[in-house]
Amino acid sequence: MTRFALITSLLLTAMTATAQKPAPLTAEERRVIIGKGTEAPFSGRYYDFDEEGTYRCRQCGAALYRSEDKFDAGCGWPSFDDELPGAIRRQRDADGRRTEILCARCGAHLGHVFAGEGFTPKNLRHCVNSISLTFEPKSAEQHEQTAIFAGGCFWGVEYMFSRVPGVRSIEAGYTGGHTENPTYEEVCSHTTGHAEAVRIRFDPAQVSYETLARLFFEIHDPTQADGQGPDIGDQYRSELFYTTPEQREVGERLIGELRAKGYDVVTRITPASRFWPAEAYHQNYYERKGQQPYCHSRVRRF
Template sequence: MTKKLNNLSPDEYKVIVNKATEPPFTGKFNNFFEEGTYICKQCGLPLYESNSKFDAGCGWPSFDDEIPGAIRRQLDADGRRTEILCAYCGAHLGHVFEGEKLTKKNVRHCVNSISMDFIPKEKTLPRQRAIFAAGCFWGVEYMFKKVEGVIDVVSGYTGGHLKDPTYEQVCSGKTGHAESVLVVYDPSIIDYEALVRYFFEIHDFTQEDGQGPDIGEQYRSEIFYTNEEQRNIAEKVKNELINRNLNVVTKITRAKDFYRAEEYHQDYYKKTGKSPYCHFRRTIFKNDYIKIIV
């Protein structure tokens, strides 16, 4: 289960949970074009940037791109349309259509206004996401959950080509996916740069296609950025390590779809009472950049 930020009104519940559709031309974001970020009404995570919004004349807010890793697609109950949901909490957003040639990207996310909130450009988002791969996700999840300001950590798969992969398929090394974690955090408490520095401290970033005894590309070291700001920060910290003559094999890649792993992988060490076998914190940076909850 994912952690949710907001309680829903009866009307919001009808759309977000029961998958109703608000009447056309009635939503508050239909003719709304301020600069900022559209976030999920239910969990508060970013969904769309304002520069991807356009006027499709359909009566609902329309976007021709999503924030990487923010949206999940699935076949609608009618078997004809493709439903779009918040990838983290599963909130119903609307539907996606392709081939209409309304923009150069030739895609339209048709979203209910009631499924979203809007954060102006100059304000801090209530929640953000970061995606990291650093070996077996059991240990990476365990380590990130100790950080103050981290709200939730989800183990999953990303970076590959197979849709909805299973653990066995990822372990085959043929999907291109890495065992990864989705870190949901409060930017008012901890920033992305601190998370990136911590990421480098909790695994061996010099080991290629493996971590400790776990060998294979599914255990690679990789940072998946969701926007250019995250990319620049990740490159900055990586270059700091390279300039210290450290061999950094970590890849920095634009995020793709993130697939939640099977439930028995979530909170693995808490469920089993075991301890991580190849993840621990190594002191590389100054210790005061982050607070660990014991």
């Protein structure tokens, strides 16, 4: 995938709405999450805890782990043998021996990861500080809905949607093609049929699908085929992947409105198929880099 140099004159005009942020960290939370400290063993609220749901980053709210992947390692801290796609970043610990794990979105210190201990068939243990986590019960998750959009480089699309209140999680990935487990390089070769896309999980009590779809049509150019701005190729196509008949109706109606205004919309409306999360280095790209999209900005069309 060709990336042009970031051009300051094309930087995103700031959106008025900002995502709801978790409460400020306490002094003890800052010691662990920012200062890379460790809470005392057997003291955290999630060590002896087995409710069903999702564990999120205390600092930014990103989804990190599922309750299905939690197990009791007897170590005194919550243990998980898997992570949500793209949620965790690894780096060499300051001690030079261990591998530190951090939230991929905000860089919050979570703990350490160990392999080869044989606790579960996955043979992996994420040893996490409870204080670095919050928990969302499954009953709350049942109110989530999913939206999938492709509108050019998924770095920019992800960035724009991540600012919307009511968006609980968002991940970059590939969908709409025929290749299983596609890699970035394969998608760029134009042989997979996949588009770069984002999968959004949102709370319909806070934001409607139509609001997200309207934003989708305003943060990219729906009249440009197989590309967005300087990024050219079928993987950059404009496509709305619907997960319900209602989403299809919304997409078709909005395209009708735009065409009535004179826009020659080329956006495809397609049933959602399997979504393949992209490699970790594509997740939360602009957030991690401290930059803004160079090929996505909001243009009011409705």
